Amino acid sequence: MIITENLTKKYNGKKAVDNLNLEVGDGEVFGFLGPNGAGKSTTILMLTGMIEPTSGSCTINGVNVALNPLKGKEILGYLPEDVGFYKNLTGRENLDYLGKFYPMSSSDREERIETLLKSVRLQDVPQKVGEYSRGMNQRLGLALALLNDPEVVILDEPTANLDPEGVLRYREIVNQLAKEEKTVLICSHILSEVKAVCTTLGIISQGRLVARGSVEEVENELILQSNTSQKIVIRSINPDVYDFIESISNPDILEVNRLKNGVEVQVKRDIRDELAEILKGNCSGITEMYLERPGLEDLFLKVYRRE
Numbered sequence: 001m002i003i004t005e006n007l008t009k010k011y012n013g014k015k016a017v018d019n020l021n022l023e024v025g026d027g028e029v030f031g032f033l034g035p036n037g038a039g040k041s042t043t044i045l046m047l048t049g050m051i052e053p054t055s056g057s058c059t060i061n062g063v064n065v066a067l068n069p070l071k072g073k074e075i076l077g078y079l080p081e082d083v084g085f086y087k088n089l090t091g092r093e094n095l096d097y098l099g100k101f102y103p104m105s106s107s108d109r110e111e112r113i114e115t116l117l118k119s120v121r122l123q124d125v126p127q128k129v130g131e132y133s134r135g136m137n138q139r140l141g142l143a144l145a146l147l148n149d150p151e152v153v154i155l156d157e158p159t160a161n162l163d164p165e166g167v168l169r170y171r172e173i174v175n176q177l178a179k180e181e182k183t184v185l186i187c188s189h190i191l192s193e194v195k196a197v198c199t200t201l202g203i204i205s206q207g208r209l210v211a212r213g214s215v216e217e218v219e220n221e222l223i224l225q226s227n228t229s230q231k232i233v234i235r236s237i238n239p240d241v242y243d244f245i246e247s248i249s250n251p252d253i254l255e256v257n258r259l260k261n262g263v264e265v266q267v268k269r270d271i272r273d274e275l276a277e278i279l280k281g282n283c284s285g286i287t288e289m290y291l292e293r294p295g296l297e298d299l300f301l302k303v304y305r306r307e
Contacts (some may be wrong), residue, residue, distance in 0.1 A: 238285030
């Protein structure tokens with residue numbers, strides 16, 4: 001479990017992270033989203049014990065990583081955005097050398113390395129890491145992040161440089177971590193990729209958490225914050241449907257527009273249930289009703305630009 005309480009980091013008096021309160025539960029795959037400069041990387045550096053907070057605290061499975069960074073690293077796996085290896089060693093040799101920093105026997109380490117290299121499709125690669133492509137380097141970084149069988153995994157831009165097959169394999173690995181009830185925090189600015197694997201999302205802007213919840217909950221929150229309307233499209237063979245919808249008095253209805261075979265209703269929130277109940281007994285000929293809402297990317301950009 002990851003918990004931050006009033007986590008703050010200042011650089012030259014300016015807050016990069018501003019009283020961040022965040023909780024990621026056991027077995028949760030959490031997408032940590034935000035544009036460049038929003039505070040994602042600074043938060044991760046504090047969570048991994050690489051920098052100390054100005055104030056507040058961050059704990060991983062009960063370990064205060066600022067006060068006990070070595071203990072934190074024992075239970076944490078971390079894939080940085082730009083992972084580095086010894087270029088004159090093979091992938092296997094890199095993992096073997098770095099694995100000696102963890103309390104594993106040589107046989108356990110060898111077995112773990114073999115499993116991970118197969119998982120990231122690098123088990124039969126003889127080249128030294130200096131000859132790796134950027135995608136291969138990224139896959140080896142993912143194996144390194146999982147080398148100590150961590151309880152909590154933090155992945156920073158994990159799909160950077162991966163080809164489509166690599167992305168699919170990465171998703172399989174994250175799904176397996178979730179089945180093993182590992183806590184996974186994925187930091188990214190690619191919303192579509194995060195939505196594919198995460199159970200919950202958190203969006204950070206100017207060092208503050210502006211939304212948190214499931215994908216649907218975050219979309220609803222951003223709609224409210226951005227003051228963005230949604231569309232309910234009603235398809236009908238009854239030409240009177242426009243006049244009927246126009247006559248409805250509801251503060252959530254902003255505008256009604258006539259369509260060739262129905263109406264388009266601009267609304268503050270999803271009121272399909274209320275409209276369906278009214279239409280059921282008063283207006284026949286309805287063939288379809290659906291909600292059109294802006295995508296998560298568009299909503300996030302609106303909130304971020306406003307911030």
